[in-house]
Structures are given as structure tokens and as C-alpha cells.
């Protein structure tokens with residue numbers, strides 16, 4: 001049973017379809033990379049998976065013990081976050097807010113979880129720093145640590161490396177792939193084709209009239225994929 | 237000399253009532269202020285204070301003994317309405333608020349003009365808008381009501397502190413991970429409405445926003461963690477209110493604007509400190 005089973009889904013906003021006939025599946029431990037041109041509907045797919053936008057048709061079924069609240073999220077930065085007065089520790093811990101249940105305060109084990117995820121992303125030394133004074137790459141690590149507090153099942157990311165310099169963005173991709181190797185399923189929207197081809201296990205290429213979903217090797221071997229890779233200059 | 241005058245004044249119950257109520261309102265409004273400012277909701281506070289004015293006008297012409305009983309439900313309703321209107325895609329949030337707030341200001345003043353039996357209409361209006369002396373005419377019953385509501389507001393804030401932080405910092409993330417953000421937004425809006433109706437007594441409806449936003453903005457200039465921002469703005473807001481009330485009694489200035497001037501001074505001081513430290 002797959003964690004996400006998407007069959008003939010129709011995605012869009014208030015009756016305006018954006019993506020038609022979308023079929024793919026994500027199993028535990030997969031690294032699914034979503035690629036496509038600007039406006040193809042990648043962010044729309046992400047929002048639908050997160051339950052922020054309902055699908056207009058078709059089915060998106062969660063399975064393998066995955067619940068909607070188990071889907072963590074690494075957003076692109078918003079303006080609100082940029083000037084927010086909060087320490088790194090407070091933000092990472094806020095990922096545990098969905099575990100509070102009826103309690104007003106965090107338990108020891110939740111604080112430990114936050115510490116562990118800061119350690120995993122090597123931001124423990126920054127714990128008491130102010131979020132808005134960190135670099136873009138450090139801020140993305142903080143948000144990644146928060147997502148890991150919320151879930152260890154599946155992380156969804158929308159261009160997490162946008163705005164980072166090449167070195168910071170490579171480091172981020174490496175971190176994400178390490179997290180993936182520990183068994184966390186990853187769904188990522190990316191414009192960075194070399195990293196995609198390096199780390200992904202599956203590729204979902206959306207755009208034009210149809211979407212193309214395949215395992216990475218199959219995608220590279222396919223005519224469609226080879227053409228896109230040549231055009232995007234991802235590999236010689 | 238001044239201390240002597242002060243202790244003389246403190247012997248009067250109405251001065252003590254004013255100090256108690258002032259402290260409580262300053263505490264509640266500054267707690268919420270941080271959330272409002274960070275959620276870009278400060279204009280909701282401003283809009284609701286105008287609604288509260290309209291509701292008070294209605295209470296005045298209905299001759300209700302405790303005008304808060306009329307103003308409270310109407311303002312809460314307006315808060316819910318503004319939140320819903322703002323979410324619909326047809327009317328933008330800020331436009332919705334401008335509509336509701338300026339509408340109730342106009343209707344409130346019109347109602348007062350048409351139906352008021354008071355001999356000093358412009359005095360009453362001025363008092364609702366700028367607070368004037370109504371804080372010094374509090375009854376014991378009103379002090380208790382205010383205390384009860386403040387305890388409730390502070391309790392709610394502390395209980396939901398971590399969740400409020402989560403949805404303030406990143407509403408989409410909170411929603412995606414299973415926190416019912418819209419329910420908390422509603423809760424926040426309702427609590428704001430309640431605090432605003434209370435605060436009208438202290439500073440009047442036009443000056444409430446100052447009480448809500450200045451302490452939060454001041455704290456954000458100098459502090460770097462959310463908790464410290466909350467604590468600092470609560471403490472400094474209370475100090476400003478107490479100082480403002482005492483000064484206004486000693487110097488005979490209007491209570492509301494004196495408190496707001498204290499808040500402005502606090503903000504300027506913090507802004508300067510933040511600048512100096514950055515340099």
C-alpha cells in the first residue's frame with residue numbers, strides 16, 4: 001500500500017482547473033521530485049497534498065498509516081516570517097504544536113525531539129539566536145528542523161532552495177537526501193535539475209496537457225525526459 | 237510633596253479603581269497586540285474600536301444601565317463578520333474593515349444626534365472617542381466585570397500560547413500539520429473585540445489602537461525571542477498605564493491621551509535603543 005495514491009486527480013482553484021488527469025503514487029522512503037515550467041501547477045499540487053486546497057476531482061488517497069497531519073512542510077519564506085521576533089528554539093519547537101492535544105504546554109519528550117532535530121541539522125549552536133538575523137540557508141534549516149518535529153513520515157517542499165547561493169543550496173539538498181535515507185519520504189518541487197537527477201528516486205514532470213510520472217532511470221531513458229534534460233542543460 | 241498628594245489621591249476609591257482597571261486593560265491589550273501586529277491584524281483592532289463606538293452610542297440611546305452589555309456582543313459579532321468578509325475573495329480584508337468601521341462610526345454619531353436625550357451631546361461623543369474622564373467614574377461592579385474578563389483573556393492566552401505562536405508564525409504550516417487555524421483566528425478576533433470594549437473605558441475608542449500596538453512594536457525593536465517580546469510588552473504596557481493615570485490625576489490632563497503619550501515615549505525609547513545597538 002502506498003502512502004499517497006493519486007488517481008486521475010483534477011487540481012485547481014474554485015472550479016478553475018490547473019492540472020488534469022494526474023496519476024502517481026508515493027511509497028514509504030521515496031524521493032519524488034516534481035518538475036515543470038513556471039505556472040505548470042507544481043505549487044498547486046503541493047497545496048493540495050497538504051490539504052490546503054481541495055482537489056476538484058479524482059481521488060487522492062492516503063495509506064500505509066499516513067494521516068493528513070503527518071505531512072510536514074517546508075515552505076518558501078513569506079514576508080511575515082522574515083521579521084518575526086522568535087528564537088530558533090521557539091520556532092523548531094512550534095513544529096510539535098500538533099502533538100499538544102489538549103495540553104497547554106510542551107512535554108519533556110517534545111522538547112527533546114526539538115533538540116534532536118536541531119542537532120540533526122547542525123543548528124544546535126544557533127538555538128538561542130534570533131531567526132530574523134540568520135542567513136537564508138540557516139533559516140531554511142530551521143524550518144526543516146521544525147518540519148521534522150511535526151512528522152517523521154513525509155515531508156513536502158516547494159522550492160526549498162530558492163534564493164540560496166549555490167553552496168548553501170547544495171548543502172540543503174544533501175541534508176534532505178540524508179533525511180530521506182533515514183526513511184522519511186520526500187516530495188520536492190525543484191528547478192535544480194542536476195540535484196534532482198542525483199537524489200530523486202521518482203520524477204513527476206507536469207506541464208503541457210499531461211503529466212509524466214516514472215522512476216528516475218525510466219524518466220532519463222524516455223524520449224520525453226531525455227529531451228527535457230537536454231533542453232534544460234541538466235546533463236551533457 | 238508630590239508623593240504626599242499622590243497618597244492623598246490613592247485614598248479615594250475611584251483612583252484605586254482606575255489604577256486596577258488600567259493595569260488589567262493594559263495587560264490584556266498588550267498581550268493581544270503582539271499577535272495582532274505579527275499577524276498583520278492591527279487594522280482589525282482599529283476597525284473594531286470604531287464598531288465599539290457605534291455600539292456604545294446605541295447603548296446610550298437605549299438607556300441601558302451597563303452599556304458594555306450592549307457593546308460587547310455587537311463588537312464580537314463585528315469581529316466575526318470582519319474575519320469572514322476578509323476571507324471571501326470578493327471583498328479584500330482591509331476594504332471589509334474600512335466598510336464596517338467607518339459605517340458604524342457614522343451610524344453611531346447619527347443615532348446619538350437623532351435620539352440622544354443628553355444635554356451635553358458633544359461632551360458625550362468626545363468622551364467615547366477619547367476616553368476623557370469615564371475611567372474615573374467606574375463603579376465597583378464594573379471593576380469586578382473588568383477583572384473577570386481580564387483573567388479570562390489572560391488565561392486563554394496562556395493556555396493557547398504555543399498554538400497561537402504556531403499559527404502566527406506560519407499559518408499554512410499549522411494548518412497542514414493539523415492545527416485548526418481558523419478556529420484560533422476566530423478565538424483571537426473574539427478576544428480582541430472583548431478587550432477593545434473594555435479598553436474603550438480607559439482611553440476611548442480612537443486611542444485603543446495605540447494601547448494595542450505601541451507596546452508590541454516597542455518590544456520588537458529591542459528583543460529577539462517571542463517570549464521576551466510578550467513579557468516585555470505586557471510589563472511595559474502596564475507601567476505606561478499606571479504612570480499615565482497618575483500623571484493625568486496630578487497634572488489634570490486627559491487620562492487616555494496621557495497614557496498614549498507614555499506609550500509613544502516607550503516606543504521611541506526602544507526604537508532608539510534598537511538603533512544604538514545595531515550601530
Ligand SMILES: Nc1ncnc2c1ncn2[C@@H]1O[C@H](COP(=O)(O)OP(=O)(O)OP(=O)(O)O)[C@@H](O)[C@H]1O
Pocket residue numbers: 013016018036037038039040041042043044045
Ligand atoms: N490561489 C489561486 N487562485 C487561482 N488560481 C491560482 C492560484 N494560485 C495559482 N493559480 C493559478 O494556477 C496555475 C498554476 O500555479 P502554480 O503556482 O501551481 O504554478 P507553479 O508550477 O508552482 O509555478 P512556479 O514554478 O512559478 O512556482 C497558474 O496559472 C496560476 O495562475
Ligand SMILES: [Mg+2]
Pocket residue numbers: 042043044158
Ligand atoms: Mg510554485
